[in-house]
Amino acid sequence: AWFQEIEGAGGQAASLRSGMIAGRLARTWERRTEDLARRREPITGVSEFPHLAEPPVQREPAPTPIGGGLPRVRRDDAYERLRSRSDDHLTASGARPKVFLAALGPVAAHTARVAFAANLFQAGGIETVAEPAPVDAESVAEAFARSGARIACLCSSDAVYGEQAAAVAAALKSAGALRVHLAGKPGERREELVAAGVDSFVFAGCDAVEVLSSALDVMEVA
Incomplete structure (x- = not known):
């Protein structure tokens, strides 16, 4: 049904330009952010079963993503910000x-x-x-x-x-x-x-x- 809605709006490029896809993503992310905050959508090792003494992962930095396109989100961001405050302390x-x-x-x-x-x-x-x-x-x-x-x-x-x-x-x-x-x-x-x-x-x-x-x-x- 979603693909048909995109096609009915003139295709993917037109739906991106009009903001239709971005709006759908924003509404979905708003709902998921609430679920994540309330731990209805658990993240093992982050919001559930965290391990404070776990050593940080050592790896090469991820490449810088190409700009534009659809938004990039990380579902553990809110908890990682809290953990960063604790790490700094x-x-x-x-x-x-x-x-x-x-x-x-x-x-x-x-x-x-x-x-x-x-x-x-x-x-x-x-x-x-x-x-x-x-x-x-x-x-x-x-x-x-x-x-x-x-x-x-x-x-x-x-x-x-x-x-x-x-x-x-x-x-x-x-x-x-x-x-x-x-x-x-x-x-x-x-x-x-x-x-x-x-x-x-x-x-x-x-x-x-x-x-x-x-x-x-x-x-x-x-």
Whole structure:
């Protein structure tokens, strides 16, 4: 149907000159950019399963492309820009920006969201740090200080959040956390959690690029 539409418009050259093809590409890329940002279209090794310690590929520079023609896009550009900010910070300071993962409750309750949060933040070049044992409102401040992180993310089940999230978020804010995320949707407890100190909720389908860019901004990563 698309080929017939091009032919009906006078052929490929005419469709290029009129901007019809460029317009179709722009609309498609706008939709895909949204899907990429929300990780609905995953990129293995970039937006999913990133490896921060992976050495960079060494190769000859790609030849300069010939100008004109159709636009050239790279679907990992948004994440690569975030990773570049982290790389520059590592070069300048000797360490990557960090987020402390505050695992609450038993292992069975927090494992899935710890894995989710680690995958999310590492996609933006943010190193994740977690204690070997779960934390609570009494222990989280000391654990956060040991981590060297400036932001934190609560990770557990909805049931454990109901028991501990508000107190732990408040303790993290008192300990100096610049931002406190919570892995999962807040549901009916949003107001209570925000009042306790939760600044952001991260979940499958959230705008990962916005979350990561904002986190780097808060940590003053240029």
